[in-house]
Amino acid sequence: MPPPCTRCQSERAVIVRPKNYDKLCKTCFLEVFEAEVHKTITTNALFYPGERVAIGASGGKDSTVLASVLKTLNTRHGYGLDLILLSIDEGITGYRDHSLETVKRNAVQYDLPLKVLSYTELYGWTMDQVVEQVGKKGNCTYCGVFRRQALDRGAASLGVRHVVTGHNADDVAETVLMNLLRGDLPRLSRTASIVTSTPSSAQTDIKRSKPLKYAYEKEIVLYAHHKNLDYFSTECIYSPEAFRGSARTLVKDLERVRPSSILDIVRSGEDMATLVPASVAPKAASGRESRYGGENVSVVYDLDEGTGGCGSANGRDSGGEMARMEHQLRTDQNAATHGLETEVTMASLGTPTSGSSIAVGVRPSHVQMKKANGKGLRQQTAGACERCGYISSQAVCKACVLLEGLNKNRPKASIGIEKTNDSETLDKGLAKVTLAEKKRQQVAQTEL
Template structure:
């Protein structure tokens, strides 16, 4: 069968996103072109920018770095991209994945900067944290610490813009999770392609927002990209895994489920009565926070006190999806 796009070469794959039967070269071009369109439509970059790519060594951030290098050269963005990685201190996982990031730095000609939990958080690494708190709530600590670590790394490089490898599947899962948790604040902004948090002076954007995970895997495979594929030892992600399974089941009935969820969330608007957070500085560390004490310091205090049972949950108390929908308009 001939490629449905170029009508010349033999079709070698079926696009998960469109079900088109196309050749490899056409797949590369349309995949890259869609990301280029996302970047230009949303004006993510301007000439002369220095932008940090949040790099973990995994398929998403590796594909993102590779595509950004290609597009920067093809379309003349005039942007300098650097790799910014976080060492959470997970022996046998993060130390190995960082070796991949170091190779990527050479392969893509991007400078690499690494920040670590151990240096930023009073000697605490994820290995130490899990030893104290166990496996159940460790992702709460890691999520809060990682976000602030990326911010601090960007500020150390005098960079105010980070791009991350969040893809369409991630976005759809996050929308569903926020609805089920009744998290109005996050639901109202979780599909924004660029975010400015009251807890951070650093912008974050998602060039892969509309890229399907299956196509990211195909791109990495056919391009033979160098990436780390092992899952995090401490990240069972039970709730996200449940949302992911539900979405996959819905996809068997409606193939456009992922994009439909994203587009639906993009049309949500919060009622005027919704409260907005106010930016201030943490009384302990001086970092930007929406509360008197930032989340990282709250968790650090619990660790140092040997308590480590603080459940960090900024979601509102609304308990059912129905309550959420009552406060949304389309």
């Protein structure tokens, strides 16, 4: 028979907390879990009263718990938040269609509005179609890059400037370790931050935050279990990321031996972030910090478009103004079919180029990439994709590069990006894809 709860001393304990070995009963555990999320929110001043906040909802345990807890805390503590569920439909039959049913039920259960945005609407491709073309290997890159933009675009379309995601302490520890193992300090510092944002030239400056950053995955799963939350759990039917899988296994193995390891890695990540020189870890200008609710919060700007795949979007994000730019892209294609050069549109997007075939390989002058010691630290400077206007440190954002490859039936150029994150590889990929620029447009035209 389990011992009594160390907090209330009366009920039967149901959980040993990984962070401090406290033995808690069901009621005390649920209370303590919610109180800790509330503390994370208030300490970091994540929200302001009346803020519209979109919850990135997948139907999985993390986002389901996040939605439930935020709904509870919003009522209990009078945050005054206007909460909305935002789901991305990647178009994966047998996986996302089922989890979306869960999100739809959650919307009813928590009485929250739901917006679903599909890859088909945004990119003209479902992930099933992408996999059909590129194969199971490397498809996670497409999904990761597309999803990152999709959440921002969805938020923008709802007039929401803050997206919260269900990333938990285990996810953050995993990503900290991955970036440590890759020697990628700039990304490590972004990963460790609870709030990230993208400086965008447009009005759509979307903030991302992770209210469950300090919550153990174990406690999230047990919270869902003891609260009888309705969540969907199955692995994506397409290939998992091997490297993330290894980091995940390492984290779980460490937890078994020493449960506090997970929060210790998260804290180490935060401490290491402070050691990353400002020149490689772009931070918000001081004027912006207060705007993002709280003097003690530093917003880390994130120009990462995501080379990782599923689950690697730990608050790394970009801001978008995509709907307009997609319209622009279509205009480009119309222009191309009428014999006009794409350069007309490129110029109108504010990036002077001498024609699309050259422009693809050339970075705008305001984009700088610095390399030290070969694979060393690189500085990212905000620019906009000259195709779609999405925030990008490259001349053309990754989504557009990937889309171009897809639309041309030439996926190889983009698969190379997944194997190495080196920007030079991307350049090579870009150089390859330029050759058939016009052909792409014709193909794209017929696809649309």
